[in-house]
Amino acid sequence: MTRRRKQARKPSNKRASRSDEQAARRPRTHSVANSEDAADSRPEPQARRRIVRWWLFWVALFSQRESGTGLAVFRIAIGLVLLYSLLSILAAGLIDVLWLDIAHGGYGPLGHGNWLLSRLGGPGNPSAVYGLYIIALLGALATTIGFGGRIAIFITLQTYNALVSINPNVSGGYDLLLTNALWLLVLADATATHSVRCRRKTGKWTQTVEIPAWPRYLIVFQLLVVYTATGLYKLSADWTPAGGYSALYHVFQDPTWRRFSMEWTASIYPLTQLATAIVWHFETGAWLMFLVYYYRYTRDRHGRVRALFNRWDVRKLFVLIGGSMHAGILLTMNVGPFSWVTLAYYICFFQPNEIERVLKRISATVHRLSGRRSRLASERVERPQDAITPAR
């Protein structure tokens, strides 16, 4: 900290000595020198300098580059969630029921669909709906394996968006998370590594490559907006101390989303109150993570609040609480792949080198286990000849 303060002092000293040298070289009248000094101390140039510094901060932040691994893992996760979303409605036999107009097997009239579907004839045209479905499914596969680059991801986005826009009564928050993720993947270079594209270009599935970091920042931004907004939307008093933190208890008593009967939660009501409080405060406080990231990025500057925020890795606490919340949702409720897509967004909370470390650890563990299994298998192959006495 002391070294940083000294370093911070140095530039102003340098500026003073530099301007003295310039003043010594140039012949100046007394009035010009005075007017220049006066100009430096005017509030307007200082404010302008501040604005320029602030602007250059953002230019520098969004010019950062990083390893492509983080976004590649995020892309794969989003692709897998997309596949699940599309295959589950097919497996349940609900495409006709929910996405076709009443004249073609649907349960009711469905309007025209979004701009793309309406150009193709709307939900009244089964070929259009099934065509979009097949393209979306292939696009989800292409996104997962990293084939076709941004174009494939863009096509996946448009076709999936068209499908989930058909019937707002059956689309959910996870659909919006998926379409937002796909758009950011279009803007990013998300197939640079861990992809078929990489394999075709380099002969290997992975490569060490740097890509722009700003799409990952926008993914984090999106998730924090989701949490903050959903927290602020929770206007019912039940989410707050005013309503006794009773919201989750009420949600569990409603059969719409729960996986199984949950009257037993009446016996653990205080726990549901605690869970409600954690969820609501976690969501409404999510915007504080912007500060966490800002202080992490500017950790070289001094400041007590900055030092406090950087003392611990607050991201891990955030991920622990959020991860537990989504695990709880997965266990008790059927809200589709909502928790899975949200957890996919969590990948982007971490730097690519942190993700690479985790992947290496997983890979090492898998190798160790498969090495152990093949050793055991080879031992079993040898033993039977000794152990079994052939019948005579």
Place this chain on the structure above:
Amino acid sequence: MSIERIRKAWPHVRVVLIGLHALAVVALTLPTPHSVANRQDWQNPNMQADLQQWTDRLGWLGYDSKEELENDLWRLAQSYLQFRKVIIKPFQIYSKYSGTRQGWRMFANPRVRSAELHIDIHVDGRWIPVYRPESSEYDFWDTKFRHNRFRKLLGRIGNKKHINTYRFLARFLAGRAAHAFPDADHIRCRLYRYPILPPERVRAGDTPKGAYELPMVFKPEDVR
């Protein structure tokens, strides 16, 4: 403009574009009109229960009645809608083609009165249940009803503003039941609405007593 100048300007242009995207995301997150614009929506039991709760808590602000609070909030909602209309316009085209729609109203108002779809068939002079939620015995179309997209639909029809959706769905399901149960001479769909009991009453062994609403009865020949 030379390539070099474009190259130098690009990082600055990028900041502007990213800033606009971030602004779009925040602006599009603002509550949508349908959630505040319809005064009739405010009459649903969940909303009224919330208003009563807030009136009880905000008495120190001078609110003597739920209607007073509701009127003030309604006026505030109308001002908000004017403001939103102006803010949102430039970003709607962007969101239309980029898939960056926002809508994060999730479990905002947990129900205090729940509504379930019940389906019965009429055979040999009596009504027999064929679908009850979470029943292993009355599980007609249960695997489809359990899919998360259908769950959302079933949750929606419990809201009175989706009564047309309920009517279409009831007719559709009656048609499916007519195929599944050819012996039925009538198929009936109803909504069973009941209050969610507070935990102390559930612990005491009480069960909620509800009532049926919106019964719709169909003849198989009309819906097959």
